[in-house]
Amino acid sequence: MNDIQPMTIANGEFYPGQSGSVEVVAGQLPSGNQVSISARVFRAYQPGPVVLFLAGVHGDEINGVEIVRRCIEQKIFEKIETGTVIAIPLLNVYGFNNFSRDVPDGKDVNRSFPGTSTGSLASRIANGLSRNILPHVDLAVDFHTGGRGTYNFPQIRYNTEDEKAAIAAKAFAPPLIFANRAPAKSLRRTTYKNHQLPVLTFEGGENLRYDAHSIDVGVAGIKRLLFDQKMLTQRPEENNKPAIIVNHSAWIRAGRAGLFQWTKKSGFFVRKGEPIGFIADPKSRKANKRLLSPRDGFIIGHTNSAVVSQGDALFHIGW
Numbered sequence: 001m002n003d004i005q006p007m008t009i010a011n012g013e014f015y016p017g018q019s020g021s022v023e024v025v026a027g028q029l030p031s032g033n034q035v036s037i038s039a040r041v042f043r044a045y046q047p048g049p050v051v052l053f054l055a056g057v058h059g060d061e062i063n064g065v066e067i068v069r070r071c072i073e074q075k076i077f078e079k080i081e082t083g084t085v086i087a088i089p090l091l092n093v094y095g096f097n098n099f100s101r102d103v104p105d106g107k108d109v110n111r112s113f114p115g116t117s118t119g120s121l122a123s124r125i126a127n128g129l130s131r132n133i134l135p136h137v138d139l140a141v142d143f144h145t146g147g148r149g150t151y152n153f154p155q156i157r158y159n160t161e162d163e164k165a166a167i168a169a170k171a172f173a174p175p176l177i178f179a180n181r182a183p184a185k186s187l188r189r190t191t192y193k194n195h196q197l198p199v200l201t202f203e204g205g206e207n208l209r210y211d212a213h214s215i216d217v218g219v220a221g222i223k224r225l226l227f228d229q230k231m232l233t234q235r236p237e238e239n240n241k242p243a244i245i246v247n248h249s250a251w252i253r254a255g256r257a258g259l260f261q262w263t264k265k266s267g268f269f270v271r272k273g274e275p276i277g278f279i280a281d282p283k284s285r286k287a288n289k290r291l292l293s294p295r296d297g298f299i300i301g302h303t304n305s306a307v308v309s310q311g312d313a314l315f316h317i318g319w
């Protein structure tokens with residue numbers, strides 16, 4: 001007699017030591033094609049935590065897709081000796097195909113949590129995840145990049161009051177850790193508020209671009225996190241450089257429109273009054289308008305957009 005129960009995730013059943021794929025149907029496109037969420041499940045023989053690695057919530061944020069894909073390719077999740085890994089390399093397939101952050105209805109999945117089964121397409125996808133996947137999960141990492149030409153220095157963000165996430169962020173050991181308040185109706189804020197599920201948000205690089213450094217940081221962080229959770233037994237490479245800790249941030253915006261060039265970028269400490277970039281009028285012979293840092297801090301993100309409008313976010317400074 002075997003009294004070991006399978007773990008039932010969506011349409012899949014997983015006994016200890018079993019791996020496989022599951023599919024959650026979340027809605028339908030005008031063409032009749034189904035909107036579904038594909039997840040890979042890796043269950044070890046021994047019990048332990050269930051960790052979710054989720055990427056592509058924003059369809060144009062590719063570094064996370066590559067991080068999770070690379071972990072699958074390198075068979076990292078197949079090596080776990082306790083617990084379960086659920087890997088969703090690409091949640092928003094439709095945004096991915098259209099080079100877009102959003103789903104085809106123009107809405108943002110990461111502003112639609114927990115979602116409903118009768119809401120917008122974004123809300124239905126959020127609901128599919130909230131109902132079928134998240135109830136199994138003890139810890140989640142949600143992989144993002146900067147949006148619309150913004151480069152983010154590789155970092156982990158977590159909810160300020162979430163102590164479990166703070167410990168997990170340290171275990172991930174990224175170059176920068178940022179405790180902040182996630183946006184309303186985001187996965188991180190909603191699931192912590194409703195279910196105290198710790199979620200780490202990884203940010204690294206820019207939308208639609210590979211950033212080799214951010215991808216390496218993400219893969220190494222996953223290994224360290226799984227080791228810390230006692231799921232992997234082989235000690236991963238440590239990050240001996242202590243993380244830069246940031247608790248506050250502000251955007252420096254364009255005071256005027258024009259052609260923008262940065263002279264300092266993500267990954268640099270800056271002093272108040274230090275020149276960090278300039279904006280030029282494309283038709284004028286007048287000198288460029290220099291941008292000075294309004295405070296001491298660390299640049300955690302910057303735009304690579306050459307053409308900027310008044311008010312556009314140019315630098316994200318943390319301290």
Ligand SMILES: [Zn+2]
Binds near residue numbers: 058143144145147
């Ligand atoms: Zn994102």
